[in-house]
Amino acid sequence: MKNFLILICALLTFASCSKKYEEVKGDMSQTRIYTLKNGLKVYLSVNKEEPRIQTFIAVRTGSKNDPAETTGLAHYLEHLMFKGTAKFGVTDPEAEAPLLDDIEARYEKYRKLTDPEARRQAYHEIDSVSQLAAQYFIPNEYDKLMSAIGAEGTNAYTSEDVTCYTEDIPSNEIENWAKIQSDRFQNMVIRGFHTELEAVYEEYNIHLTSDIDKLFTAMSAKLYPNHPYGTQTTIGTQEHLKNPSITNIKEYFKKWYVPNNVAICMAGDFDPDETIAIIEKYFGEWQPSTDADGKVAPVEQPSFPELAPITAPIDTTVIGLEAETIWLGWRFDEAKSLQSDTLQVIESMLSNGTAGLIDLDINQQMKMLEAWGGAMASMDYSMFLLAGTPREGQTLDEVRALLLAEIEKLKKGEFSDDLLPSVINNLKLQYYNALENNRSRANMFVQSFVNGTPWEQEVKLLDRLEGMTKEQIVAFANRHFQNNYVAVYKRQGVDPTQKKIDKPQITPIPTNRDLVSDFVTEIQNSEVKPIEPKFVDFQKDLTFGNLNPLPEIQIPYIYVQNNENGRFQLSFHYDFGEESDVRYNYAAEYIDYLGTDSLTAEQLKQQFYKLACNYHISVGSRSIDVVLNGLGENMPQAVALLEHLLQNAKVDEDAYRQYIAIREKGRVDAKSDQRTNFQYLVQYGLYGPYNSYRNSYTAQQLAQENPQELLDLLKNLSQYEHTVLYYGPMNQLDLTAALDSHMATLKSTLKPVPEGKHYTMQATPENEILIAPFDAKNIYMRMYHNEQLPWNADEAPVKALFNEYYGGGMNTIVFQELREARGLAYNAYAAYVEPSYKGDPEYYFTHIITQNDKMMDCVRQFHVILDSIPESENAFKIAKDALTKRLASQRTTKFGLINAWLYAKLRGIDYDINERIYNALPSITLNDVVRFEQERMARKPYRYIILGDEKELDMAALQQYGPVKRVTTQEVFGY
Known part of the structure; x- marks a missing residue:
């Protein structure tokens, strides 16, 4: 009892x-x-x-x-x-x-x-x-x-x-x-x-x-x-x-x-x-x-009068320095309306990045530089957008007509019967992927709450989509996509409204x-129960093995099993890239527009999308990855389809000419974008003329290339030494069987990877101002210092703590001094950067975007906090606690385990560097951080990398810091 x-x-x-x-x-x-x-x-x-x-x-x-x-x-x-x-x-x-x-x-x-x-x-x-x-x-x-x-x-x-x-x-x-x-x-x-x-x-x-x-x-x-x-x-x-x-x-x-x-x-x-x-x-x-x-x-x-319906197209124009483009927009009901279901489906039917009407009819056929569409849901109203950027010589009205033609196809039902079920399968996959991510889950709650959408309605979305029919989509499109849209023409020029x-x-x-x-x-x-850290143990957390398609061939693989769901990621990884042969970039882009001896380009895209799988070929400076991901149950078919494309891609001369023209128009447009200009300038400032941004072919050089030779680069890629990387639900035996179509292409002993000419970071032995022109009311600026010091893993803890204390977030010296105390910028930070590759040097930089007339205030203040780093034991303790707790609670999982191994290998180590940092943190003092900063950054020569309009800048004051080297936009971009 x-x-x-x-x-x-x-x-x-x-x-x-x-x-x-x-x-x-x-x-x-x-x-x-x-x-x-x-x-x-x-x-x-x-x-x-x-x-x-x-x-x-x-x-x-x-x-x-x-x-x-x-x-x-x-x-x-x-x-x-x-x-x-x-x-x-x-x-x-x-x-x-x-x-x-x-x-x-x-x-x-x-x-x-x-x-x-x-x-x-x-x-x-x-x-x-x-x-x-x-x-x-x-x-x-x-x-x-x-x-x-x-x-x-x-x-x-x-x-x-x-x-x-x-x-x-x-x-x-x-x-x-x-x-x-x-x-x-x-x-x-x-x-x-x-x-x-x-x-x-x-x-x-x-x-x-x-x-x-x-x-x-x-x-x-x-x-x-x-x-x-x-x-x-x-x-x-x-x-x-x-x-x-x-x-x-x-x-x-x-x-x-x-x-x-x-x-x-x-x-x-x-x-x-x-x-x-x-x-x-x-x-x-x-x-x-x-x-x-x-x-x-x-x-x-607040409530507002109901908006009058739009009964005829409304045109308007904006002006800016970036490339011309056009947006078309339709108004729809509030986000919690069930219209949102249909708009999600229509978005994917038109523009899913692979096999939508716009993807296949416009982007695949290169009828304009780029086109896309999408729905944006808000509490009171929603909008559906279509957007297009013209090719060279194409007018915005021609782009508009092409976009509207895709809407007409939707309204007439001129699309494959497979498209709607394929869209729904891929939306399911997107939802499953979102559930793996805490931020995505929490964001779903925010949208439900703000828009007033019942959570049951959110949860039952996939069930409702399952019941949609082609006839319903066609009827919806005819009812809502009429001449009731707005067209915004973005013309190129100087905006007269900026003051x-x-x-x-x-x-x-x-x-x-x-x-x-x-x-x-x-x-x-406050006392909280500590979280025990868990770092990567490559030997325990990864499974290493070899595939043996032929007695003389061994292909190493790295395997991590997905026991949570049916999603997979597979990569064929090669340890060489554009530094060895920049043509791989163009081959990876060109093949995306091609069919094979038995399938058109459109059919290939449709088949990948139907399998809820997608592929991409990623070419880095020292690596190439041929990647597949999607539903694990369809991986064998997706691997076979990818191998079929790589081995049997068929040259299309007209597509090659169009590809060159599209690429050249994109290169021209890039010069009109401020952020892109600065990205190119930073690469020029760090590496000089030979860098990953400038290492590219001109249109004339591409025209002189034989497109078949580009495709042969990809066809023969598997004959080089490579590693198979896999995260997914298959066991190792099934994985081997699923890769039969890949291994069938291997014919002899694999070739060693080719050597490359590495991009080399430049030293900064003396002060220098490197400035490139851009007409804007603000500047982008970095101060860059490099003594060509090699990476030292033993110093990783003090570097990590320096970045935490000095320049990374809102609780750092840089943010407090530049933004909080002086209001000089919205965007300001600094970092001591460790290299990704063994043998490459470390370097330091500051970064800021600020109003033109605040430039010299920023330069002076950066030097104040560099030459005499502010010291605070309280701030240092907080920085150390923050880094310690983050390292203890972070977990490397899924394909991230494989990426961690790859990254360690590139740096010449065989352990998780975060474990070394975590274990060393208790013994690091503020004096250690100050000493490190004073030795590496204080009173050092800097290259000031500035994108801005000299007419708006105090060049006389700037020249006191070093000689000015002016580079043209053409020099920065290389064309």
């Missing part, structure tokens, strides 16, 4: 602690959905693969909810959510509070001023008061907290409908994470305002140079007139960013950041009963919005990195 009573009490205790939750029968993610008394939604899905958890905290508000007079507010609030509360980010909140109130009041006056001189004076006064407030501010304490618990991916994003805060945390830190987040979401304090505003403005400058942003803004304006999707952007206007309102931000926070408008979304390794109890403990007292009777009231989203803004006079605020709040100390000193 006594034991019986104990059992009853235990059961009653469990019942009182557990909470009711919703779940959906048949849900493969086994998601539990809880709703706390205050309305907070909690989505929990367990995945035990690694001891980490992806967390999203989603607030159902975005730029759609911005007041019209202060657009960009939701996004700016997102940034301010990282500044702390009364518990952290501050030393004396009582002394700070009246100064913050003063700053708020001054901004309200400032935003109404129009006289330039009056505005300058008012801003100077704001800057002065901000200095007084900054003495109590501890910048980046939120990031210190996240580092202290070993978080990764600390970030946030804002869109039209949601503001979402992301963390990937170790599984033993749930309570600390909840303690921090609950305080942050209930008690946010706005501080560090004017320097963060400049960081947001630098983000705006980057937005101005992006033609994709211009296209999306123009498309939204025409699809959604009189709705915030079309009338205001997430980043906001230039005028509003320069005239912010702290008062409006506070009101916004009070209205939307309430528990009954928020969802906590978690996927990973945890006990759901324990986790929901922790969330209840820390978030349960969060006060919701209520009605007049004090009851939890739903947070009503230059002079940098404000900001006095740098102190970083106060030696100060630590009691809250941070409490988190640091």
Whole structure:
């Protein structure tokens, strides 16, 4: 009887602690959905693969909810959510509070001023008061907290409908994470305002140079007139960013950041009963919005008049420096509408990257440079886009006609009966793949919550797709894809709407990195059950063997079994690449447009897609990988199909001419893109004229090549020594049988891999300015130093800790000094880089994107923190804790195990370097890191690699750092 009573009490205790939750029968993610008394939604899905958890905290508000007079507010609030509360980010909140109130009041006056001189004076006064407030501010304490618990991916994003805060945390830190987040979401304090505003403005400058942003803004304006999707952007206007309102931000926070408008979304390794109890403990007292009777009231989203239907095509134009393109867009219902099901299917039927109508009719046949399509679902409305980039000499109207012709084929049912079932099979595979990833799972929860889509509707998607018919797709297309679209023409030219803004006079605020709040100390000193690290043991975690197709041939293989699902990845790996023969690049591209002696190119693509498998040939500087992946049950057929293509690809002279023309147009277009220009310039600055970007054939050289010789390179590739890499459900015996078609091509002893001319990094014996032109309002800049030092594995721990402390994330010296204290950039970091190949040198670089007139401030400040590295024992301890906890909780799995072995082999080691780093961390001191930095980076010569417009830069000041070497765009690109 006594034991019986104990059992009853235990059961009653469990019942009182557990909470009711919703779940959906048949849900493969086994998601539990809880709703706390205050309305907070909690989505929990367990995945035990690694001891980490992806967390999203989603607030159902975005730029759609911005007041019209202060657009960009939701996004700016997102940034301010990282500044702390009364518990952290501050030393004396009582002394700070009246100064913050003063700053708020001054901004309200400032935003109404129009006289330039009056505005300058008012801003100077704001800057002065901000200095007084900054003495109590501890910048980046939120990031210190996240580092202290070993978080990764600390970030946030804002869109039209949601503001979402992301963390990937170790599984033993749930309570600390909840303690921090609950305080942050209930008690946010706005501080560090004017320097963060400049960081947001630098983000705006980057937005101005992006033609994709211009296209999306123009498309939204025409699809959604009189709705915030079309009338205001997430980043906001230039005028509003320069005239912010702290008062409006506070009101916004009070209205939307309430528990009954928020969802906590978690996927990973945890006990759901324990986790929901922790969330209840820390978030349960969060006060919701209520009605007049004090009851939890739903947070009503703003409503807008129904948009009038579009009855005729609407054309509009945007201008930018990048290549011409055109977008066509149709408006559809809200995301939770069942229209979204059909739009997903239609997206894949038109543009799945392999066998869609656009893939086969346009991209495969090279009728334009590139075409694609896709659906974008949002809370109030959705859009379906088609896009195309013209070939040389092709007009945007011709591109438009080709895209619309594919819609007409869809409407007439002019597509294979196999296409729809193939699409559904591949969507299933995509869903299964997504379930393997914690971030993908958690993102599904965010979308369901924000869009108001019932979780059961999300779970039953595949069941609904199974029932779709060709007749339904055709009827849907005829009903919705009419002349009710918007066409946005992206023309090439200088955008006349861009305005230059002079940098404000900001006095740098102190970083106060030696100060630590009691809250941070409490988190640091909290006791959690440690996670035991698990590093890769190549001999235990991998299976090595040999295939023997002929007595004189041995092909080594590396095998990892997939015991979770039916997905596989197979690679034929060769230890040579473009450094040996750059033609492999062109052969890999050209074969994609070809058929064989028995199958057309279209039939090949359709067969791969029907098998839910795909292939690609990846050519690196020192490696070639012929890769297959997809459903394991279809791997033997996919291997045979791939071998058939490689051995029997048939030259098509017309396709070869078109391929050359398409490739040349892409090369020309690349010169008009700012990011691409900088990528090429960096390679030029690091390696000189012989580098992986410039090592390419001209159109004339390709025209002189015999296309059959290109195909023969791939046909005979298997005759070189290579390794088979496999992750999948087959046992080793079945794997051998599945590779019969590959081994049948082997005829004699395998040839050794050919030697190559390696790309060689250049030393920087003296200061030099390397500058290339680009007409924009901002510059891209790297400072590069290389003493040709070989890699030393024994130094790997101190290098890893240096990067953690100095230049990697938001809690580092570079971020604090360049962005937090001075507002000089949105994007700033630095790194000491170890080589990927044995014998290659190490090097160091800094990186920043900034407004033109801030360039010299950035250069000077980088040198300040290089020549005299700021030292903080508190910051160093946090960096060491962060790196230790991340290494302990990370797990290398699946094909990643094979990649880890390959990477170690390239570096000349046979062990997991992370284990050596982890074991050495306890003994590394701040003095070790400082000594390393002073020996390797301080007072050293640098090559300043700059992409920018000299007319906008202070070249006289820059020349004081070294002689200027100007390179043309043609020199950088090599054509």
